[in-house]
Amino acid sequence: MGYRVVVAGATGNVGREMLNILAEREFPVDEIAVLASRRSIGTEVSFGDKTLKTKDIETFDFTGWDIALFAIGSGPTKEYAPRAAAAGCVVIDNSSLYRYDPDVPLIVPEVNAEAIHGYSKKNIIANPNCSTAQMVVALKPIHDRAKIKRVVVSTYQSVSGTGKAAIDELWNQTKGLYVPGQEVAPEVYPKQIAFNVIPHIDVFLDSGDTKEEWKMAAETKKILDPAIKVTATCVRVPVFVGHSESINIETEDFLDWEEATDILREAPGILVVDKREPGGYVTPIECVGEYATYVSRIRQDATIENGLNLWCVSDNLRKGAALNAVQIAEVLGNRVLKKG
Template sequence: MGYRIAIVGATGNVGREMLNILDERQFPVNEIVALASRKSQGTEISFGDKTLKTKDLEQFDFAGWDIALFAIGSEATKVHAPRAAKAGCVVIDNSSLYRYDNDVPLIVPEVNPQAIHGYDKKNIIANPNCSTAQMVVALKPLHDRATIKRVVVSTYQSVSGAGKDGIDELWDQTKSIYNPTDSKPPRQFTKQIAFNVIPHIDVFMDSGETKEEWKMVVETKKIVDPKIKVTATCVRVPVFVGHCEAINIEFEDHLDEDEARDILREAPGIMVVDKREDGGYVTPIECVGDFATYISRIRQDSTIDNGLNLWCVSDNLRKGAALNAVQIAELLGREVLKKG
């Protein structure tokens, strides 16, 4: 016995990853449908050894379907997620639309699985921002041991976080560097991304922080603990896939770096690669296609009483988006729907 699953936005990067991960993890699927905009209707999408033809989202009836994994923008989600939820289909949404709604749980299964039981207020569950998801996986086991007071994080986020257009822009600009007659001015990003870094993701807010930075603050508080103080600087870097984060953590209690390393080794969803030698750490290239959040460079911060530094790397299309959504579906199946 399995579930009837709808993938909404199946032709996009995240939608395709959702299909791959459902197959890889052998999610109990009884029936699956790929949905996209009308212009993509009929596009063929792979699901394991099967080929799905996308159907028109506008005309689709969600009645009788168990779970819908949404990987479309907030505007389209605003129209179709309530429609699916009203039809009795539980929505797991990857956009930012519902993340800050008090009646919608925001879930990272390794961190706050108990929040799944709040799904029934709106029949919607929110998936966090990609940069938040990997960070809280690392923070939670350390918080349980020593109580985190403050986090200072700088992110190094790949262009795939901006979708296919972001990937294409980096590729085209990189080629144009070697062919000056074929100039590729910025379109997806505010400045040239090839051979450059841009300290600007999403829109600027009145406070001076960008919305991406604000998301990390608010989402960490909602998922882990509202008492944690967070400040973030989010930077786009010329990497195709994989987000990196340099995280500085201040605790209420002392936590030795060796104990922190042991705690993280035992924590769900984490792989520790931390050798103090050339190459003894993880970079984005090594994490692509993997489920784990990798932690390296664990060390004491001698400038404060109870501080640690660490380096955190993850495939943003997986843990930052598609994998986390599928893990939520698995959790929902185990704890609530119980069909699988």
């Protein structure tokens, strides 16, 4: 016996990826409904070897459905998630709306799967920010061994994290720079993204941090440990898919880089690729379409007593969004609903 599953936002990048991963991982689906806004009703999407037509989320009745994967942004989620939850359908939400709600668990299954039981307060589970998700997967095994005190992270985030319009902007700007008279002015981003990097993701706060940088600190504390200090600089780069992070870690106990490497090799969800030679590391283009969080460049930081540096890469549409949501659904099914 399987589950009746809803994917809301099925025509977007993350929604389509959710459908792909549900099929790839053979999630026990008895019935599936794909939802979109009214202007996208009838749009066809793929689920395994099936072609499905989207239904109107405004009129959809969630009664009798088990799990809903939401990828529709905070505004629509605020309207439709409580409706689904009240109908008895557990919502796994990819937006930022519920991440900081104390009554909603924020889950990365490799890190804090045990928090899943907190879903019953609102019938909602939150999916973390894409940059946070891959980082905490890498931090968890190190924290368990040596207790992390402080993290300094710089991110190199792909344009797919902003959506399809951003992917198109990078593509069109890149082409336009080679064709005189066809230059493309920035619309999605405040400055040209082609052949450039932009140290600005989300809105600026009074502290000088951006909201993205604040999210990484707040979510790491909620998912992993409230005592960890996190400071981030988040940068948009001209890459289509795949987020990269340079992570500096200070621990309470000394951890040798070789032991850290061994620990990371054994950790769930991580694939270590770390040869100290040209090409002996993973770049974002190599992680596209993969499930793993890749870790490379593991080394001691000699400037502090207990310090490590590492390089972390993951497909942001997968581990940073759709894959993590499906993994949450798997934990929910295995530990709570137990139908599949």
